[in-house]
Amino acid sequence: MKKVGVAILGLGVVGGGTYKILAEHKEFYKSNHNLDITVEGVLEKNRGRAIALGIDESKIAESIAEICSNPEVDIVVEVMGGVEPAKSFVLAALNAGKSVVTSNKELYCKYSHELEKAAKKNHCGLFYEASCVGGVPIIRALTDNLQGNRILSMLGIINGTTNYILTKMSNGGASYGEVLDEAKRLGYAEADPSSDVDGYDAAYKLSILSSLAFHTKVPYTEIYREGISEISPLDIAYGKQLGYVLKLLAIGKNTAKGIEVRVHPAFIKAEHPLASVNDSFNAVYLTGDSVEDVMLYGRGAGAKPTGSAIVGDIIYCATHSNFVYSPFENTEKAAPSTKFIKNFESAYYLRIVAADKAGVLSKVTSVFGKLGISMSQIIQEKENSDGAVPLVVITHETYESNINKAVAEINSAAEIAKVAAVIRVVT
Amino acid sequence: MKKVGVAILGLGVVGGGTYKILAEHKEFYKSNHNLDITVEGVLEKNRGRAIALGIDESKIAESIAEICSNPEVDIVVEVMGGVEPAKSFVLAALNAGKSVVTSNKELYCKYSHELEKAAKKNHCGLFYEASCVGGVPIIRALTDNLQGNRILSMLGIINGTTNYILTKMSNGGASYGEVLDEAKRLGYAEADPSSDVDGYDAAYKLSILSSLAFHTKVPYTEIYREGISEISPLDIAYGKQLGYVLKLLAIGKNTAKGIEVRVHPAFIKAEHPLASVNDSFNAVYLTGDSVEDVMLYGRGAGAKPTGSAIVGDIIYCATHSNFVYSPFENTEKAAPSTKFIKNFESAYYLRIVAADKAGVLSKVTSVFGKLGISMSQIIQEKENSDGAVPLVVITHETYESNINKAVAEINSAAEIAKVAAVIRVVT
Numbered sequence: 089m090k091k092v093g094v095a096i097l098g099l100g101v102v103g104g105g106t107y108k109i110l111a112e113h114k115e116f117y118k119s120n121h122n123l124d125i126t127v128e129g130v131l132e133k134n135r136g137r138a139i140a141l142g143i144d145e146s147k148i149a150e151s152i153a154e155i156c157s158n159p160e161v162d163i164v165v166e167v168m169g170g171v172e173p174a175k176s177f178v179l180a181a182l183n184a185g186k187s188v189v190t191s192n193k194e195l196y197c198k199y200s201h202e203l204e205k206a207a208k209k210n211h212c213g214l215f216y217e218a219s220c221v222g223g224v225p226i227i228r229a230l231t232d233n234l235q236g237n238r239i240l241s242m243l244g245i246i247n248g249t250t251n252y253i254l255t256k257m258s259n260g261g262a263s264y265g266e267v268l269d270e271a272k273r274l275g276y277a278e279a280d281p282s283s284d285v286d287g288y289d290a291a292y293k294l295s296i297l298s299s300l301a302f303h304t305k306v307p308y309t310e311i312y313r314e315g316i317s318e319i320s321p322l323d324i325a326y327g328k329q330l331g332y333v334l335k336l337l338a339i340g341k342n343t344a345k346g347i348e349v350r351v352h353p354a355f356i357k358a359e360h361p362l363a364s365v366n367d368s369f370n371a372v373y374l375t376g377d378s379v380e381d382v383m384l385y386g387r388g389a390g391a392k393p394t395g396s397a398i399v400g401d402i403i404y405c406a407t408h409s410n411f412v413y414s415p416f417e418n419t420e421k422a423a424p425s426t427k428f429i430k431n432f433e434s435a436y437y438l439r440i441v442a443a444d445k446a447g448v449l450s451k452v453t454s455v456f457g458k459l460g461i462s463m464s465q466i467i468q469e470k471e472n473s474d475g476a477v478p479l480v481v482i483t484h485e486t487y488e489s490n491i492n493k494a495v496a497e498i499n500s501a502a503e504i505a506k507v508a509a510v511i512r513v514v515t
Numbered sequence: 516m517k518k519v520g521v522a523i524l525g526l527g528v529v530g531g532g533t534y535k536i537l538a539e540h541k542e543f544y545k546s547n548h549n550l551d552i553t554v555e556g557v558l559e560k561n562r563g564r565a566i567a568l569g570i571d572e573s574k575i576a577e578s579i580a581e582i583c584s585n586p587e588v589d590i591v592v593e594v595m596g597g598v599e600p601a602k603s604f605v606l607a608a609l610n611a612g613k614s615v616v617t618s619n620k621e622l623y624c625k626y627s628h629e630l631e632k633a634a635k636k637n638h639c640g641l642f643y644e645a646s647c648v649g650g651v652p653i654i655r656a657l658t659d660n661l662q663g664n665r666i667l668s669m670l671g672i673i674n675g676t677t678n679y680i681l682t683k684m685s686n687g688g689a690s691y692g693e694v695l696d697e698a699k700r701l702g703y704a705e706a707d708p709s710s711d712v713d714g715y716d717a718a719y720k721l722s723i724l725s726s727l728a729f730h731t732k733v734p735y736t737e738i739y740r741e742g743i744s745e746i747s748p749l750d751i752a753y754g755k756q757l758g759y760v761l762k763l764l765a766i767g768k769n770t771a772k773g774i775e776v777r778v779h780p781a782f783i784k785a786e787h788p789l790a791s792v793n794d795s796f797n798a799v800y801l802t803g804d805s806v807e808d809v810m811l812y813g814r815g816a817g818a819k820p821t822g823s824a825i826v827g828d829i830i831y832c833a834t835h836s837n838f839v840y841s842p843f844e845n846t847e848k849a850a851p852s853t854k855f856i857k858n859f860e861s862a863y864y865l866r867i868v869a870a871d872k873a874g875v876l877s878k879v880t881s882v883f884g885k886l887g888i889s890m891s892q893i894i895q896e897k898e899n900s901d902g903a904v905p906l907v908v909i910t911h912e913t914y915e916s917n918i919n920k921a922v923a924e925i926n927s928a929a930e931i932a933k934v935a936a937v938i939r940v941v942t
Contacts (some may be wrong), residue, residue: 105805109663113663116665117663120662120730120842120843121662121842217660223661223803223805223807223809224809225652225655225660225661225811228652228655228656228659228660229652229656232652232655232659232827232831233644233652233655233824233827234650234652234823235548235827235830235831236536236540236544236827236829236830237823361812364788364791376650376823377819378532378536378650378819378820378823379650379819379823379824380650380813380814380817380819380820381812381813382650382651382811382812382813382814383811383812383813384652384811384812385788385808385809385810386806386808386809386810387806392804392806392807393806393807395805396661396663396664397660399663399805400659400660400661400662400663403662407840408835408840409836413834413835415547415548
């Protein structure tokens with residue numbers, strides 16, 4: 089029986105979930121993994137939280153130094169979130185010879201190069217499965233299963249809050265603001281929801297995942313990012329009518345032209361496996377040059393699903409030689425040879441509001457014709473009660489710059505028509 | 516740059532796919548994994564196959580002994596299928612100090628205890644991700660990601676041939692025989708399809724997966740097995756009307772009562788993520804006590820998807836210390852303490868053909884009432900042209916033994932009614 093001492097930094101949702109899983113499975117891990125895993129220390133300002141979990145007061149450390157100098161601690165679990173003090177604490181643990189397991193996507197996304205260097209220098213393990221998509225086993229799939237592939241593309245629903253909001257908006261027709269308020273009440277969204285709804289959380293995860301998938305550092309600063317706060321239930325309804333579901337997608341592509349990484353709301357065909365990933369479920373849909381299509385689906389957040397990923401890393405760390413394996417040179421910035429595509433190609437959904445029916449269609453078709461944009465689907469409704477004529481168009485693939493030009497040109501004749509919504513469409 | 520020498524035993528579909536992936540990605544693996552992977556030998560009776568792949572004749576070995584004594588070979592890939600000579604060849608390779616990567620589900624299912632022992636004795640790696648569900652990263656998910664969970668249940672569509680046949684039958688209404696013939700013509704089914712259509716292939720995989728999931732050896736001989744050859748398009752159509760899709764499911768459950776493992780056709784609700792896993796796609800849907808629901812989806816077979824899993828294992832083996840890690844005592848038989856449940860509980864679909872409408876429903880309800888079986892859905896059709904009255908019933912959960920009694924009792928009054936089909940329903 090191998091004794092494994094764990095320290096947990098932060099007893100929030102994930103820290104508490106991790107502690108409970110370890111406590112409830114103590115005998116299970118002894119009999120099935122030959123591991124006696126004990127939480128030897130916690131670092132948490134709110135002592136009440138620790139006591140409520142049943143943690144003995146003697147295990148509540150006063151400082152990171154106390155954790156680092158505790159010879160009973162083998163593995164430090166960092167589940168505090170944010171960059172500081174998490175970063176200093178993780179570096180201190182690694183420099184004290186402790187292996188680290190983290191769920192901190194912002195920290196890992198921004199400073200993996202520093203953490204990895206410290207782990208290698210100190211011959212410690214550094215594991216971060218829990219940093220991306222909760223209980224979905226995506227990191228190890230990329231590093232240990234699909235690493236023989238050129239990953240061509242990655243489509244992910246990797247933020248639970250926004251997927252919950254968009255699912256509710258799709259089902260009930262409520263507005264973004266109404267559903268967000270409900271999500272806050274139910275604890276699915278934070279008081280300040282901007283990290284989720286503005287796409288930062290998804291961008292951090294996409295940076296980590298696309299770096300692994302494309303074998304090169306993809307800094308999050310290279311990711312085009314757009315949130316869901318401008319989405320109207322009207323557009324969700326028109327999309328549905330045309331056979332599409334709206335999702336906040338994290339998209340990564342790797343082609344001969346370069347790497348394309350973006351997080352934004354997008355319509356996806358109702359038959360696509362990602363379209364039925366609802367509520368707080370998450371999924372990543374990958375296409376590799378050998379494996380073809382693979383989808384990994386599960387809970388992207390939550391105490392126990394994310395705790396499951398943490399504990400998986402603890403057991404892996406305890407049963408394998410300490411190991412940091414990067415399929416790419418982990419640097420702060422992208423390699424100079426890496427090319428990022430900013431003017432990407434996509435299909436687009438446009439909702440145009442017009443005063444005059446005959447005029448608007450001819451205006452739009454003439455603008456599209458001039459720019460070489462072709463249309464695949466059109467809905468032209470009868471006049472509204474307010475005299476406006478909604479025209480909904482889905483285009484074939486074109487360049488983002490082209491669509492921007494088309495929108496500007498249509499809007500320049502604002503007395504005829506105005507573009508009320510532009511949403512990218514995944515084909 | 517680390518040099519890695521590989522030998523491939525068998526150049527069939529998977530062996531050929533593996534060779535092609537390695538050849539096409541040689542520079543990619545050098546630059547991204549710092550590995551120079553070379554195929555140093557192949558063992559294949561059909562020399563023409565090797566030559567057609569572009570393999571130099573000098574690399575075609577005459578015997579397994581030649582592979583084993585070749586100091587350039589580090590990893591032996593066994594993709595021959597079947598028990599012998601694959602088993603002797605794998606043991607010879609391990610005993611010669613070579614690590615082994617295999618896609619052979621029958622061999623691994625039946626003899627993993629012997630292979631694992633030889634690997635440990637010789638300090639070699641033994642990897643078998645490709646043995647189950649092709650490119651879907653399910654083995655490592657169980658051993659390295661979800662190993663901190665008590666896995667409560669596993670539902671899998673893990674055979675491509677039967678899923679192709681059932682998808683075609685569901686879409687077109689053709690008979691089993693017609694679709695099987697078409698599948699043979701297209702190469703989706705073998706000339707002798709019994710390993711697939713009778714559920715053996717799925718049972719081998721379920722044995723491997725449930726042993727890992729439940730942390731105890733689950734011999735394939737404990738798995739209840741029933742194939743798809745008796746399935747009629749009529750039952751698929753009635754199921755559809757009731758909101759179900761028919762799949763060949765591999766089911767594993769682990770409850771306080773014991774372990775339940777079975778492979779058989781089953782109706783699953785149309786909204787379940789597995790219901791839309793079509794054609795030759797496969798998926799495994801797991802529920803763990805911490806991670807909750809997880810689904811892994813992808814190509815369950817084929818040259819490149821399975822080759823992707825093989826190459827993933829080769830790179831893992833070359834970049835990690837040789838390692839055999841079992842989350843359970845790998846023995847030939849189940850541990851004496853393991854209890855298997857044979858008389859399992861399920862909901863059931865019954866199609867009853869009757870001569871007389873009033874009589875049959877009262878007969879069925881009286882039999883069901885006596886046995887405590889309750890009904891959740893009923894379709895009673897008008898008299899057929901041949902005077903028969905089809906009655907379709909879906910029951911609530913009951914014991915298999917109870918349904919067998921009910922069927923026997925209904926059939927005992929064959930002049931009134933006859934049970935034409937019994938299909939389990941996953942609720």
